[in-house]
Amino acid sequence: MNLAAMLNLEGETALIVGGGAVALRRAQTLTAAGLRVRVVAPEVLPELAGLDVDVIRRGFESSDVRGVRLVVACTDSKTVNDEVIRLGREAGALVNHAGQAELGNLRFPAVLERGGVTLAISTGTELPMLAQALRERLESVLPAHLPLTAWTNQRQAALSLGGQQREMALGELRAEIRGAVGL
Template sequence: MDATREKKIGSDNSVLYPVFMNLRGRRCVVVGAGGVASRKARRLLQAQAEVVVVAPEVSPELEGIAHEVRRRPYRTGDLEGAFIAFAATGSREVNEAVAREGRRLGVPVNVADDPGGGDFALPSALRRGRLQVAVSTGGASPALAREIRGRLEGLFGPEWAGIVEELWRARRDGRAPDERLQEEVSRCLSRLRA
């Protein structure tokens, strides 16, 4: 195995590299169609990715999300043309096979049942429009990440979506945020102090 590949999630003191990735129009292959695969596919849809689902049975919800459904077990070749992939079946062997194909093709793979086996892990994230706050424990405790995210939900009200949208518009148009907007940002920031 390639030495750079041996640095696995949680296996040493390195931390995962935090990144917000632009997946718009990118082909993302999701292998599996249970609760975990569906959660991942939902977020891919929000990112406007082109989702390909591979699984023997696919729920109507996933059918609605998927750009393409391959209604059968995974087979080698399914990752061809993928930008990234998700191994989220209930079978360790199948998930490992997906990870192997990813390594061969240079396609990064998220492996749902093995915090040490994947190329990237998903954070627990809250979303208010364009604003996202993401929490990761690097596979140490997904339950803790979810718990922390849950507490942050209460801190960030729905008003943040509008504020960040307005900031985005001003930035896009090359305008400085006006005084009213600046005051609103300050008010919301001061409410974040616990």
């Protein structure tokens, strides 16, 4: 069973073992979330090396997992990926096996950020194409702008009211929000 959660790992160190297209996508995701990313691979795509990441051009060594919070295994070698995952788990890190997600304890969902809202979509199975299609569908219906600050202030004001006034104010806010998202 999976726990759906949003994690703030800003400033933490992530290790990506692999230097190809999957490593590039993971590095982009992790750097955008504010993690410090270290890439270990004998060969690295130029686009990956051009990101704000530390690149170590060599094969994986067991000591690479020391002190990292998150590990991504995305090499072309099942043996290497499995070893990276095993050692990452032993070190207490969150681990993602790009080729066999079920071997890790971290999966990367399809993400939609729009109007100040972040939606993460996972199928719970190995069907990233379905999660991506659902993200595209939600993108087509979610407004580009939502008045989150105004709604937050409105909610805070409603919570300061007593009894029936509070319920009425929260009901009005709920109706406004539902209308804004097309319900």
